[in-house]
Amino acid sequence: MNEENIDGTNGCGKVRTGTQNEAALLALMEKTGYNMVQENGQRKFGGPPPGWEGPPPPRGCEVFVGKIPRDMYEDELVPVFERAGKIYEFRLMMEFSGENRGYAFVMYTTKEEAQLAIRILNNYEIRPGKFIGVCVSLDNCRLFIGAIPKEKKKEEILDEMKKVTEGVVDVIVYPSATDKTKNRGFAFVEYESHRAAAMARRKLIPGTFQLWGHTIQVDWADPEKEVDEETMQRVKVLYVRNLMISTTEETIKAEFNKFKPGAVERVKKLRDYAFVHFFNREDAVAAMSVMNGKCIDGASIEVTLAKPVNKENTWRQHLNGQISPNSENLIVYANKEESHPKTLGKPPTLPSRLNGQHSPSPPEIERCTYPFFPGTKLTPISMYSLKSNHFNSAVMHLDYYCNKNNWAPPEYYLYSTTSQDGKVLLVYKIVIPAIANGSQSYFMPDKLCTTLEDAKELAAQFTLLHLGPF
Secondary structure: OOHHHOOEEOOOOOEEOHHHHHHHHHHHHHHHOOOEEEEOOEEEEEOOOOOOOOOOOOOOOEEEEEOOOOOOOHHHHHHHHHHHOOEEEEEEEEOOOOOEEEEEEEEEOOHHHHHHHHHHHOOEEEEOOEEEEEEEOOOOOEEEEEOOOOOOOHHHHHHHHHHHOOOEEEEEEEEOOOOOOOEEEEEEEEEOOHHHHHHHHHHHOOOOOEEOOEEOEEEEOEOOOOOOHHHHOOOOEEEEEOOOOOOOHHHHHHHHHOOOOOOEEEEEEEOOEEEEEEOOHHHHHHHHHHHOOOEEOOEEOEEEEOOOOOHHHOOOOOOOOOOOOOOOOOOOOOOOOOOOOOEOOOOOOOOOEEOOEEOOOOOOOOOOOOOOOOOOOOOOOOHHHOOHHHOOOHHHHHHHHHHHOOOOOOEEEEEEEEOOOOOEEEEEEEEOHHHOOOOOOOEOOOOOEOOHHHHHHHHHHHHHHHOOOO
16 A cells, blocks of 8 residues: 555544555455455455355445545544445445545445445435434436427337447336327436446437437436335225326226225325325235226326335435325335436425424535625526525425426415413415416425424425425
């Protein structure tokens, strides 16, 4: 290891020389028996560990670690992450100066160890006042392609993407909620490997690439939420996609009850998708097999098991997505077209601070203030020129959402009642004028609040979760 590239400080903030750094890392290698190699801007510890036989661990065993202090290295980090289990490989991203780049990837030998690391080390105080973020890391093989002509069919998009990029395996295209003969203006392209997807993104990302005369939008598709097999074995709710907007909950319940009368407990429909709750899991699995691909009101439906929300993390924001506790207990993370189009596995991004619950901030977005110096040049802008991640409030997010859809602002109507102990409880009803004559004329959460601000925020959050994509 090169001395000049590993200068740093120790945990007490004292400058640590290259020799001291090297000594600490060599001591770690001697103690653990792991090798360490630095290449291509990263330093690999292990991969494989000593005595390892067989293939590397499967997908889902790696976690991403963010917000690492720049002067912290493997001799301090590895012991912390070993608390969750045996490390297969630790990759610390490095600057040429010798500092780390603030993030790393830790691969464990099992998925269970990786999940334990997320549970015990996410928001862990690694140094006084310094909290790291830990979440699952998955090799992304899927790109989001936006601004596609809506009249194009799946086969046409697949053929075109194979012409302009290599390694295309499949494309996922969803029909419009209002016109099943058209697509939604975007697609997901699946590649044979992360490298193939990355090369395709590099080729398409400049913003000048055109398909059928249209400049397309290209970005990574957000990965689907993975749920452990044991949890999925208990699911008795089906997610039904590609319904007609005019199809009613009563019709859906009747159709799913045909194969076994009385099997369906209830149905919750939102725009052109629905959740069908069964009394028994066996009936849900059987219905999924029977009903997938069937036609209801002229629309060919897709049926899958709904993926449950991790209740421990209901109020926690995972990088850029979260669930409201006022939505269904089971939300489909795979209902790809119902959230922001680029999102494959999450409902719309919403702020969360209700009923006394505080959600930790996403690792990459820091809410803070900066000094305003005299003479600083200011430029007037519109809030609608910002991106949605600039908004922490669901109320602001909803206003932004309506503006982006060229709709009139949302209308809020306040109602109150009195609790048994005499408290005034509040709730807002929200009307979106542009869709007020559609299948859902208003949105009102099923929770009451004691403060006006919380009632308005909750109503906006609830509305965003039930609206379709931008």
